Amino acid sequence: MELVFIQDMMKVEDTSNTLRVLIATDCHLGYMEKDEIRRFDSFQAFEEICSIAEQKQVDFLLLGGDLFHENKPSRSTLVKTIEILRRYCLNDNPVQFQVVSDQTMNFQNIFGHVNYEDPHFNVGLPVFTIHGNHDDPAGVDNLSAIDILSTCNLVNYFGKMVLGGSGVGQITLYPILIRKGTTSLALYGLGNIRDERLNRMFQVHHKLVSIGCLDNLLEDSVSIIGLNHLIPQTPHAVQWMRPQAQEGCPVSDWFNILVLHQNRIKTNPKNAINEHFLPRFLDFIVWGHEHECLIDPQEVAGMGFHITQPGSSVATSLIDGEAKPKHVLLLEIKGSQYRPTKIPLKSVRPFEYAEVVLKDEADIDPNDQASVLEHLDKIVREVRNLIEKSRKASVSRSELKLPLVRIKVDYSGFSTINPQRFGQKYVGKVANPQDILIFTKAAKKRQSIEDKIDDSERLRPEELNQQNIEALVAESNLKMEILPVNDLDIALHDFVNKDDKMAFYSCLQYNLDETRNKLNTEADKLKIEEEDIILKVGECMEERVKERSLHSKGNMRITSSLQNLQVTRNYGAVRKRP
């Protein structure tokens, strides 16, 4: 299907055939909920999003995951979230589209239908959301915090996968099929799955695509498929169910959207999802998880689809990408055409980011700390002036909010100064006086090309306490020789933070499966004797441990249980990337 951007295609408004969707992601409700200054930021941005949805009279609101910042949101966060949803989603506005797919396949809760069809609720603004990595399902019941909202009938939670099959697992994506007049939308959701795992699933899929059998299968099958059957696009790890052809609506007339929540920026290829792995029948992708706002749909060469990356509605890392203005996207779809309109969020706290390399600055002297302090003060003042200026230019609700300021200082050849002490004079002037400055040594970093993670990530003390983790891993009697420590870290994290009793078992199972698969492949090739297998298992494990430790800096997302307690007290700081 060819996509057309026609800015005035809908000049004569034809609302009965045009789906109007507001798209946002990564609201991180509850972020910094214990910080005196920033505690309401996430809620204010989310409320603004809802009010835009109301004002623009959209058909529904589509969210890309990480609605909640914490896997177990506090009572306060749950109450505030439910209050906002109840105030905006329940009203007398008529819902003007229909869900025509099997809703029990789309929605996992016991009610099994789209929320506005429930006769006991007056839903006027339906919300559709997947989960992210922060609010992913966990525990024996595989429940997400989103399930609480879904059980309350305030959101439609989709894209929750049951990882069936053996080995890497198998997922099947059943689209929500939406009709409004002559417009047909197939909405695919894929809640966050660990990147490495999803990556492997897509690679199986990718191999099939490249030998060309997939498109044939799809095209050949369309004509013979009956009304109540969906076509699996691949019988392998990732199955995309396609709507069947119907009279007056061939399969190619469905507008296909995918919402996912994964790493897009590659720190290493195993750690992010390659856009080229996604199937070509998709028309439009909503990419959650990445906090930088790149909301204008970008075409992916050769794939025939565009990607929008709305970015978070609240800055949870004080990095360059989060300093860009935050937006949401109004997407109007009519038949196979769409019009994207980006809308700025006005309630977001101002945030300015700057970098400085001390040794490149002329007016300072490594032996004169006063000159360094003065220079850094000058930069902060400049940044604050910048914010003031842009404030005067635009009258917005964020007018009264203290700004966030982050200066990344390359101090090579200099000594660091105490960021807390430096920030004291900005108390009451800046929202984050305690961590305005962050120190880095760029020279060192440039030496290793592979290691591209941002220093600001690495320096955040709440991110990681390797000693604690190792101590706990040692305590759990699981040896590094058997399982890669990185997988164990993740299992430990899930066990502690998500009450996932099965975390260690799953970790073990996954690694056994991987090893078994590898052995089978090699056995075919080399005809290994049975007595060699034990030796081979050892080698194989060793190899995988090495491989993991090479990349371990890039995908660490762990805190120990002790640390987590501390983090919770210390104003719920970021636990994972982003």
Next chain:
Amino acid sequence: MELVFIQDMMKVEDTSNTLRVLIATDCHLGYMEKDEIRRFDSFQAFEEICSIAEQKQVDFLLLGGDLFHENKPSRSTLVKTIEILRRYCLNDNPVQFQVVSDQTMNFQNIFGHVNYEDPHFNVGLPVFTIHGNHDDPAGVDNLSAIDILSTCNLVNYFGKMVLGGSGVGQITLYPILIRKGTTSLALYGLGNIRDERLNRMFQVHHKLVSIGCLDNLLEDSVSIIGLNHLIPQTPHAVQWMRPQAQEGCPVSDWFNILVLHQNRIKTNPKNAINEHFLPRFLDFIVWGHEHECLIDPQEVAGMGFHITQPGSSVATSLIDGEAKPKHVLLLEIKGSQYRPTKIPLKSVRPFEYAEVVLKDEADIDPNDQASVLEHLDKIVREVRNLIEKSRKASVSRSELKLPLVRIKVDYSGFSTINPQRFGQKYVGKVANPQDILIFTKAAKKRQSIEDKIDDSERLRPEELNQQNIEALVAESNLKMEILPVNDLDIALHDFVNKDDKMAFYSCLQYNLDETRNKLNTEADKLKIEEEDIILKVGECMEERVKERSLHSKGNMRITSSLQNLQVTRNYGAVRKRP
């Protein structure tokens, strides 16, 4: 107002003037949620209660607190609870009563109205509930887990007090005024407050009552009060607002119910609420917190009211009181008359409790452990037979449930045996094989008369780890010489388990106020010189520490943070009494 029990007063059914209320309490949803056998018990009982409400076509369901077992219920518990409420409370049944009081005074959430009046929800079975000690409000926002349900519009949460005033504090009870035809109900709710504190409040009140000024104030004021004013019954610590007299409905025509959630059984007088402290204008009291089912309304001599104690719907302590059959109460109110009908709960897991004093048994020998084991086995078999027999007599849903069995063994003169090992042969036959036996030495206990707490409470390992608490208290640098350790324990508990940042501050403030009050009283009497005051503070504190330590065994309800982590893993065992 005189109360009349007339069993056939409503023989000719007059539903338009009769309020039908189903009363239950202490459902402890989520209790034992990680136990393979008992995880659904609390939910099944609650669902049965809701289905009785549906079947009996009551006007509303009234709950007496501790709907949740945990202050921070798990996602799973929240989801299950919301599912049940949504299935039973939302329907097309008409609500046939009106709430005529100022609803913003009755319900604390931002919506500020009774749930069935919300135009966006189809509420057919309203639920009214107070909080208990398990699900009491905590944290900066003073939110209870009940607030989550209230924000979802699934329950009407009332009786949440803001403890205003200085010193001991001040509370005002605004009744929910309910009308159905000619029947008028004033429903007072008082969510759990620490017994010691509420006790002191009531004592202030009690003094006023005894000098007779209170009734005069009330009676005198009635005639001059306007339509929009309520009368405070006492200007002191506990204010009871009374409905005003209206044409055709004098104040005495209101039927007055109080729902509270406090200790009733006295381990020491400071630790429980004396029934005689409650005002005489009340007609009927629903007493939550006590788990023993004493559901038949008991008259309190000289007070003019009756008390029902429904008891818990799930046994959370394997003590004698919990072994009695569980019931809920159907209360039909017509004008000033009422009819109580108790209804047995059929889904409750069978539980039999027995006591044995080894030295009184003829067939056993202290030096022959085999004879002891055999004897205990015989008792367990007998108890199980008893359960089997009663099962055959009544066909109930609990038929398929493994029974709970608890044998309290007085082992004076004998040595204990390992309860875990003893229980192994009952795996698959009894729901609690690991703790069928509990050992006690009665002789010792009888020596101290004051110390009346049940040994079974004291022996439960999850209840208390004094060493841990003391270590943590020591760590927190707060000295026992300044604050009673018991108050500190409670502050620590609230800080750890309820995220109450203000816990230590409140504890300090309360103790300072108490000391200041005491000093003021004594200063008046004795005209103490200013230089003596410092000395007096010391004495006063010392005295209070002593006083607290005397009673400390009775009102311990603390676990340390470390212990709590452990408890959560170990199948969410009881943390508090009962």
